[in-house]
Amino acid sequence: MSLNPSPEETPGLRRRFIISSIIVAGVFCILALRLWYLQILGTDYYRDLSERNRIRYVAIQAPRGAVFDRHGVLLVDNRPAFTVSALRQEVDDRKQLFANLAKLLDIDEAMLEERWQKGQSLPRYRPLPLVEDVGRQAMEMVQENSIDLPGLLIEVKPLRSYPFGDMAAHLFGYLGEVTEDELRQSEFSDYRSGEMVGKTALEKAYESRLQGDAGQKRIEVNVRGRELRQVTIRSPLPGQQVYLTIDSDLQQAAENALADNAGAIVALDVNSGEVLALVSRPTFDPAWFARGITSEEWRDLSNNPQHPMTNKALRGQYPPGSTFKMAVALAALEAGTVTPATKVYCSGSLKLSRSYEFRCWKKGGHGSVDLHKAIKESCDVWFYQVGLETGIDRISSAAKRLGLGAQTGFPFGSERSGLIPTREWKKKRFGTSWYDGETVISSIGQGFVLTTPMQLATMAAALANGGTVWRPQVVQKIVDLEGNAEWVLDPEKLNETAWSSEHLTLVRKAMEAVVNDVGGTAWRSRLDKVRFAGKTGTAQVVRRKSDEEEEESEEGEVPYQFRDHALFVSYAPAENPQIAVAVVVEHGGHGSSAAAPVAKAMYDAYFADEAKAEEVTKLISTED
Amino acid sequence: MFDRRLITNFNWAYLLLVLMICLIGIANMYSATSSWTAAVLPVHLKQFYWVGIGLAIVAIVCLFDYRHLEYFSVPLYGCNLLLLGMVLAFGKTIMGATRWIGLAGLNVQPSEIMKIVIIIALARYFSEKANLRGFSLGELVLPGLILGVPALLIMKQPDLGTALLVLCIGGTMALFAGVRRSAIIFLGMSGVAAVCGGWFLLHDYQKKRILTFLNPEQDPLGAGYHIIQSKIAVGSGGFNGLGFMKGTQSQLSFLPERHTDFAFSVFAEEWGLTGCLLLLAFYCLIVLWGLHIALRSNDRFGMYLAIGVCAMLFWHIVVNLGMVIGLLPVVGVPLPLFSYGGTSMVTTMTGIGLLLNVGMRRFMF
Known part of the structure; x- marks a missing residue:
């Protein structure tokens, strides 16, 4: 067919083949x-x-340290929480996925989309949390329906839990996600975005001890980031355990006693300053913050006129009212302006000048009044007169030595310092000199005088223990995982005043009479099993304009925000005191009717246990 | 008509070599797709059927004397050109490219068939115009057109890879047939000019591929992803490989397109340099043996036919391997016999059929 000779026989072609082969x-x-x-x-x-x-390195969140009360009752714990997260690289049809998930868990689809958008700043391979803390049943439902929910996975994280609900919430504080700002600071260098940190109070102050050491696992993932197997793991170390000085029974009794009222309670061990109870109400549920608070919940909390987020025990500043009178009495005795026998006639008011008349709370007057009766029945005129004679600066000096007018040194919660005025202070502050009328109203704890419930409690404790102001402390010990105490409370004296024991006894006897003698302002709150001493106080919130107005207004008709604050400072037992309690009921009316019963309820609870404890120790000692 | 010599001259060893590559490919595919959820028909099994179809095609192609193709070359070429035109007019568009056309219930890719048809057409031209002094520029006008028109149509699809391959195949055949030095210089210079001019005609994704080839790390998650992941897979294979089914790059799906264009990366990761050199040797043998068949062929048409098939195999292998190991830009070219794909298998087996056809009929006079 072909006329050409075979390529093999053509020398030129042969060369080309050789070259081609070499090239190939x-x-x-x-x-x-x-x-x-x-x-x-x-x-x-x-x-x-x-x-x-x-290989990915995944941090395993360490459980935060648990918190116990002084008797070892668990107050703050962790529990496993299941979070439904999305692996973004596995999610092809987001709309469908969200629709399925929303239907399954009966939640809002828009919320899922919102979380999705919010999570876009996370590294792409990190699971994006969609629904936090879904509960075991919901978790099982998600797992059973995993075919309809491609790209979802369940993560288990430790979540802060509060066995007592909102009890002592202000003491614990709350947690929140570490913010971008915080992450830039060196102290947060160990944290990763999305982790929870203490934002307030104990959780914040002891963050480094509570936090623990995060663990880490090396996992093998596929291209879409799904974990296929675990290569190695370093288990997380839980945080250290914090034992508080709080007595949970007393705390619970205090919370119950205050009930729906706004206010604060502080109970202290008079011989060490240990805080036995600290209440501020209304309060918040820290569990909301642990799981991530919704904007609605946060709005409700911050718009509440009773300020549930404020720790009123430390940051509430109230005129002490008549609870201030012990300071005035001690100052006067010290200055020698009065003796135990000095009597003042109370006609129902004190006229300072023609236009200034200061009235006693008791319209008819108390008649002839000595120091004991003045405190017991809270006669204002006696204190007007004695205060004037003693002078504001000496009163202030005594008040300050009782722990008022300065921060008490409570370890966290940014407490306020209150205010104990002096002539110098007024000059500096207002540039004007001090008026006698101001001394008069200061003598019954009104005017410029402001105190925090914590200060009132330290004052009551100082009166009870003979003049020592202990720094209030709430952490008893911090214990590491092996049970070794890393830190132990060391009581700290802030001030020790050697009041004349005669003077002190006089004041304390009067306080005892307030509760235990007929005619005492808190007589209705006396307790059979334990004699306690106290002083009521009723602090005006606004000055009333005229007699007529007051005549007409019944207590119930005064608008809430204008009602008086009710106060009560106390300690028990009257002989050999152990515990001091200060109560402030915001707009509660009279100290005798609103505040003293709260303290009574607390002593009732506290000494019920105490009696039991004593019985137990007796039994043990007899066995020995 | 049927001669006993046809059986004795049939190159069984060559076919065995081809089959071995196919079987290695199927095993590799099994490993590459093992993480996939079980489909009705797994990919490796489908490829097994394609190999069977390929063998049938080899048998059919070998039944007829290749010399008949010389007469059919013109109508074949014409029909295929028509098909290419039809693709542009009403082909199926998949991922921005129009390459397929429905024909008798089958999805046909005329640009693939064109590779074979070009080989036949050019083999006829060069064998008729045999010229040992080399072809002048004027004599190259017709083959230039034969090659250029379909190449342009394919480029319009756009399928730059196939177009370039078609040009490479034709160019290789022309160079083998002999081109005068002046023509080479002229073509070379106009080629450079065309490349520079052509840059502006390229699609964005095509430009990106070339730029990414020059610097893959520039866009590690986007266009550079393929090259980077492939190099990681090949490199981490080491000397002995990670073992069958143990390559993490492929088993954990970091490697894209791992049963098609990047099948060799999977193989390289799991079998290492030893496996790669063996496979490379097989491929080298396929091409060199093909050249040997061409050399020993009985006539010029057969020779050029065999040369064309060798060029087709050679360029596919080189472009695919070059891409996978980061020597050439990412061009969607499968590795013949090894990558999954029916079209590629049919084209390659047709070529091999032609090669064997030429080889078995060298004593037929």
Whole structure:
């Protein structure tokens, strides 16, 4: 067919074949060389890259340290919480996925979308949390329906839990996600976005001890970030355990006693300053913050006119009212302006000048009044008169030595310092000199005088223990995982005043009479099993304009925000005191009717246990 | 008509070599797709059927004397050109490219068939115009058109990879047939000019591929992803490989398109340099043996036919491997016999059928 000779016999063609073969072999050699370069010279480099592709380091959140009360009752704990998260690289049809999930868990689809958008700042391979703390049943439902929910996974994280609900919430404070700002600070260098940190109070102050050491696991993932197997794991170390000086029974009794009222209670061990109870109401549920508070919940909390987020025990500043009278009495005795026998006639008011008349709370007057009766029946006129004679600066000095007018040194919660005025202070503050009328109203704890419930409690404790102002402390000890105490409370004296024991006894006897004698302002709150001493106080919130107005207004008709604050400072037992309690009921009316019963309820609870404890110790000692 | 010599001259060893590559490919595919959820028909099994179809095609192609193709070359070429035109007019568009056309219930890719048809057409031209002094520029106008028109149509689809391959195949055949030095210089210079001019005609994704090839780390998650992941897979294979089914790059799906264009990366990761060199040797042998068949062929048409098939195999292998190991830009070219794909298998087996056809009929006079 073909007329051409065979290529094999054509020398020119033969040469071309040889050249072609050499070129082909050469090109294959280049490919082989390149393979040698990648696979032999580059093995380590590329194996490292391959490792980095498939191995992820995942932090395992450490459970925060638990919090106990002084008797070892668990107050703050952790529980496993299930979070439904999305692996974004596995989610193809987000709309469908959200629709399915929303239907399954009966939640809002828009909320899921919102979380999705919010989570876009997370690294792409990190699971994006969609629904937090879904509960075991919902978790099982998600797992059963995983075919309809491609790209979802369940993560287990420790979540703060509060066995007593909102009890002592202000003491614990709350948690929140670490913010971008915080992450930039060096003290948060160990944290990763999305982790929870203490935002207030104990959780914040002891963050470094409570936090624990996060663990880490090396996992193998596929290209979409799904975990295939665990390579290695370093378990997290839980945070240290904090034992508080709080007595949970007393705390609970205090919370119950205050009930729906706004106000604050502080109970102290008079011989060490240990805080036995600290209440501020209304309060919040810290569990809301642990799981992530919704904007609605936050709005309700911050718009509440009774300020549930404020710790009123430390940051509430109230005129002490008549609870201030012990300071005035001690100042007067010290200055010698009065003796135990000095009597003042109370006609129902004190006229300072023609236009200034200061009235006693008792319209008819108390008649002839000595110091004991003045405190017992809270005669204002006696204190007007004695205060005037003693002078504001001496009163202030005594008040300050009782722990008022300065921060008590409570370890956290940014307490306020209150205010004990002096002449110098007024000059500096207002540039005007001090008026006698101001001394008069200061003598019954009104005017410029402001105190915090914590200060009132330290004052009551100082009166009870003979003049020592202890720094109030709430952490008894901090214990590491092996049970070794890392830190133990060391009582700290802030001030020790050697009041004349005669003077002190006089004041204390009067306080005892307030509760236990007929005619005492808190007589109705006396307790059979334990004699306690106290002083009521009723602090005006606004000055009333005229007699007529007051005549007409019945207590119930005064608008809430204008009602008086009710106060009560106390300690018990009257002989050999152990515990001091200060109560402030915001807009509660009279100290005798609103505040003293609260303290009574607390002593009732506290000494019920105490009696039991004593019985137990007796039993043990007899066995010995 | 049927001669006993046809059986004795049939190159069984060559076919065995081809089959071995196919089987290695199927095993590799099994590993590459093992993480997939079980489909009705797993990919490796489908490929197994395609190999069977390929063998049938080899048998059919070998039944007829290749010399008949010389007469059919013109109508074949014409029909295929028509098909290419139809693709542009009403082909199926998948991922921005129009390459397929429905024909008798099958999805046909005329640009693939064109590779074979070009080989036949050019083989006829060069064998008729045999010229040992080399072809002048004027004599190259017709083959230039034969090659250029379909190449342009394919480029319009756009399928730059196939277009370039078609040009490479034709160019290789022309160079083998002999081109005068002046023509080479002229073509070379106009080629450079065309490349520079062509840059502006390229699609964005095509430009990106070339730029990414030059610097893959520039866009590690986007366009550079393929090259980077492939190099990681190949490189981490080392000397002995990570073992069958143990390559993390492929098993954990970091490697894209791992049963098609990047099948070799999977193989390289799991079998290492040893496996790669073996496979490379097989491929080298396929091409060199093909050249040997061409050399020993009985007539010019057969020779050019065999040369064309060798060029087709050679360029596919080189472009795919070059891409996978980061020597060439990412062009969607499968590795013949090894990558998954029916179209590629049919084209390659047709070529191999032609090669064997030429080889078994060299004593037929």
